[in-house]
Amino acid sequence: MIYELFYWPGIQGRGEFVRLALEEAGAAYRDWALIPEARGGGASAVVKVLNSRSIKHPPFAPPILKAGRQFIAQTPNILLYLGTHLKLAPRDAAGRLWTHQLQLTISDLYLEIFSTHHPLGDAYAYEEQKSAAKRRTKDFLATRLPKFLGYFERVLERNGARGPWLVGTRLSYADLSMAQVIAGLRYAFPKAMGKALRSRPHLRSLHDHAFQRPRIALYAASGRRHAFNNEDLFRYYPELDP
Amino acid sequence: MIYELFYWPGIQGRGEFVRLALEEAGAAYRDWALIPEARGGGASAVVKVLNSRSIKHPPFAPPILKAGRQFIAQTPNILLYLGTHLKLAPRDAAGRLWTHQLQLTISDLYLEIFSTHHPLGDAYAYEEQKSAAKRRTKDFLATRLPKFLGYFERVLERNGARGPWLVGTRLSYADLSMAQVIAGLRYAFPKAMGKALRSRPHLRSLHDHAFQRPRIALYAASGRRHAFNNEDLFRYYPELDP
Numbered sequence A, B: 001m002i003y004e005l006f007y008w009p010g011i012q013g014r015g016e017f018v019r020l021a022l023e024e025a026g027a028a029y030r031d032w033a034l035i036p037e038a039r040g041g042g043a044s045a046v047v048k049v050l051n052s053r054s055i056k057h058p059p060f061a062p063p064i065l066k067a068g069r070q071f072i073a074q075t076p077n078i079l080l081y082l083g084t085h086l087k088l089a090p091r092d093a094a095g096r097l098w099t100h101q102l103q104l105t106i107s108d109l110y111l112e113i114f115s116t117h118h119p120l121g122d123a124y125a126y127e128e129q130k131s132a133a134k135r136r137t138k139d140f141l142a143t144r145l146p147k148f149l150g151y152f153e154r155v156l157e158r159n160g161a162r163g164p165w166l167v168g169t170r171l172s173y174a175d176l177s178m179a180q181v182i183a184g185l186r187y188a189f190p191k192a193m194g195k196a197l198r199s200r201p202h203l204r205s206l207h208d209h210a211f212q213r214p215r216i217a218l219y220a221a222s223g224r225r226h227a228f229n230n231e232d233l234f235r236y237y238p239e240l241d242p
Helices: A015-024 A043-051 A075-085 A093-117 A126-158 A173-188 A190-198 A201-212 A214-221 B015-024 B043-051 B075-085 B093-117 B126-158 B173-188 B190-198 B201-212 B214-221
Strands: A003-006 A029-031 A064-067 A070-073 B003-006 B029-031 B064-067 B070-073
Touching: A003 A015, A003 A043, A015 A075, A015 A173, A015 A214, A064 A075, A070 A075, A070 B093, A075 A093, A075 A173, A075 B093, A093 A126, A093 A173, A093 B070, A093 B075, A126 A190, A126 A201, A126 B126, A173 A190, A173 A201, A201 A214, B003 B015, B003 B043, B015 B075, B015 B173, B015 B214, B064 B075, B070 B075, B075 B093, B075 B173, B093 B126, B093 B173, B126 B190, B126 B201, B173 B190, B173 B201, B201 B214
Parallel strands: A003 A029, B003 B029
Antiparallel strands: A003 A064, A064 A070, B003 B064, B064 B070
């Protein structure tokens, strides 16, 4: 089966969590974000799916994965599906649920990261909500970020199995998402993250191992992975990382 | 099996989505929020679980469901589990995934509702972020709320099956959560929601049918369901609903 991914062009965004899973598994997929508008790709492809009246289970927002005739949306939900179908999650029910629980916590974290630069939502430009962003980010770096990183570091410590991963001995989609969030946090808050990771060797190791996976390394070098940029989920504003 | 629910006392919060599922199914469960602190209940019970070093899959935050020896956290994840075990979701894989996708979209909605009164996060009291709350709420009521309600109304319309529910002919946990969000929105924004629901008959019908379910009606009348209040997820500030 050739999967199809619908997501906004020009950014990594939430689509990247899905891409990393597809890439790691070596799955065949068409990434509509990379197809020019003139050939029906880009934002038009997303809008077409969102406006379609013939989709039985209509998605609210991208990313959207087409798998056969099924349209699946919501990042953690797509990964729940791919975890099973691409063997990126444990086979037993309890292991699958635990992997999904971690993914939902990672999702909470990147939502809070988005809120550091857009606490009032994306209806207002960053420049229109700069002072609110400063206040929110101050608490995020002082309280929330250490809480999340401390939690995931503990999960890695408590995983009795050998190796760098969150669940058992094998890499899961949650590891790829965790590595992506660490990369994004390093882009957004280089100073704060430099400090924060010093005392979190397990998270550093997870990040490095994930991006050294042969297929992930090839993908990162392929030119298909967008660079981090300030239209994206993770943004670098020096005033937020003093 | 007797389930155990760990959640903060005195509020409905995210725990209520789990409670409604347990109540509808007539499941036996111990709600630690209702047990006095002196007997190990209340907030102490939650903190004890969060600090435990013996839980193999440590939760990040409540609600937490104990099912046998398994601790399960993250509201949509708990519901994914209960959907299968309490027959509150379709039996086929595609139907279960679609129900979960809806639940994750409902979860996005109630997170945005929380952000109307706490755009800078819960580190700051409402009074410390009132002007940010006003700006965020203005966009929420003008843009986001109609987008979400319009979406769910369309899902209900597009469900070819008879009856008031989101998925097929049978009630699922997503219906209970949707009804709870409608009730919460009516508490928080009585004026705006009065208007918004006028053109959404399917959502009104879903809400009414859910709260008329015999077990849900008994639960609501039991005194065990907390009243909405301004320490909770849904809060009523007249200045935010002008």
